[in-house]
Amino acid sequence: MQRQGRTPLTRLLDPTAVRELAGRLDLRPTKQRGQNFVTDANTVRRIVQLAGVRSDDVVLEIGPGLGSLTLALLEVADRVVAIEIDHLLADALGDTVAARAPEHRDRLDVVEADAMAVTELPHPPTIVVANLPYNVSVPVLLHLLARFDSWRRGLVMVQSEVADRLAAGPGSKIYGIPSVKMAWYAATSQVGSVPPRVFWPVPNVDSGLVAIERRDPPTTSATRDQVFAVVDAAFAQRRKMLRSALSGLAGSSAAASTALEAAGVDPTARGEVCTVQDFARIAEQLHGS
Template identity: 85%
Template sequence: MTRLLDPTAVRELAARLDLRPTKQRGQNFVTDANTVRRIVQLAGVRPEDTVLEVGPGLGSLTLALLEVAGRVVAVEIDPLLAGALPATVAARAADRAAALDVVEADAMRVTELPAEPTIVVANLPYNVSVPVLLHLLATFPGWGRGLVMVQSEVADRLVARPGSKIYGVPSVKMAWYANTARVGSVPPRVFWPVPNVESGLVAIERIDPPATTATRGQVFAVVDAAFGQRRKMLRAALSGLAGSSAAASTALEAAGVDPTARGETLTVEQFARIAELLPSQR
């Protein structure tokens, strides 16, 4: 029988470890058992799954994942937390302790895991959530679905569609890899320390990237340039990549895109087509 963490247990663990949560590492630990069980349920974790969890912290979500998943691979950058997690699991879910692998590493740099994940479920640190997520999508192609908890504002950006005021680089790059949907919110009160923002839950379903002769790097370079000067028309924003505003206009017209349009109106497929046609990208 798994004993999930409650507010008292979280504080006791932190005191035992002499842990002082830092904003630098985005450390806000979930203290509510209902919240972590809800996350596992929304993620659709199955017994055959190998779950990749990033930033397990004190183990609140880890314990809930181990109730359902076949295996959990937890990547933790903090050596204190990475070292303590196996003992917490052994004490609270002894029969599932062997199903946990802890990897002490920076999730933005990790390239090898003890098992290939089939799903990612994580409470991502607010300050690095987007780069971590994009790195995991690029580095571990085997996982096909996921559910991440991020700052509410970031959640909205990840799921934004063309034409939205908040549609930007994270929106387009996520669309290269996956379909996304906002599936819930999490209030600040279920965390310790209590953050000053609400969290959002984003469901991820991996898809094939757009059919294009351009590489992902070439497409993402166009995306970065288009939003680097968000108020500029595309012919101006892409002039650096193309070599000139005139060359950018020619490529945009060939791609079927109005040179006076702005990046927030384009789909990922349109960005891919532009990348194929820019002179510097060929």
């Protein structure tokens, strides 16, 4: 939904503009920070549309980079809060928006920080839309879900393999720790893919778009940390039966079997068949709840 009376920006970043900006900043993208910048205006507008960004939204963007997605978000959203760890990029983002969309500059907040360390924001976000750095996408996403409960919707672009894992369900070979921990917070689904050619530098992998809809966590007397400890143990060695995988937490294989049976889970099953609700019940039994 586009804000009434607002005309769409015509100065989104294209390949030439991205390279000019990078050259002006003497920027050398690093793999360490997962820096791959979108160079295609249609791609960022598609992301904004699929995310369902509304005119009253406060968008939290992680890793805005040179501002490709930021500019597209500002066409629609009421405000964008962008967290950028790279001082050079954080310092330049406001100038880029002022030059290419001066009427929107006052609705951008740039937070120079490591997203994993951010505990406060200038405005509570209602939605997260981000091209997440490949190397830290899952921990960043889980941190944002744990720390900021004001946002109820999101759409993130991540490495295709990560997108598969985030959206996987029980019984799948790729279902694992990211799948279960995401399910604690939200329902996730893959809503599209993005080819490498729309990035600079061009990555050697495809990207996937994952939609996120918050929901209440399972009703349980166990804490989130207790449940996540069970999840971590269950998948530490995927081929182990749960009674063996959880023996360390329970104190013995026999104690683990007793807890699993009380939780209604087959002790000879493996973690990949368990739902997040199953893990919550297991945690309750292990902690005597």
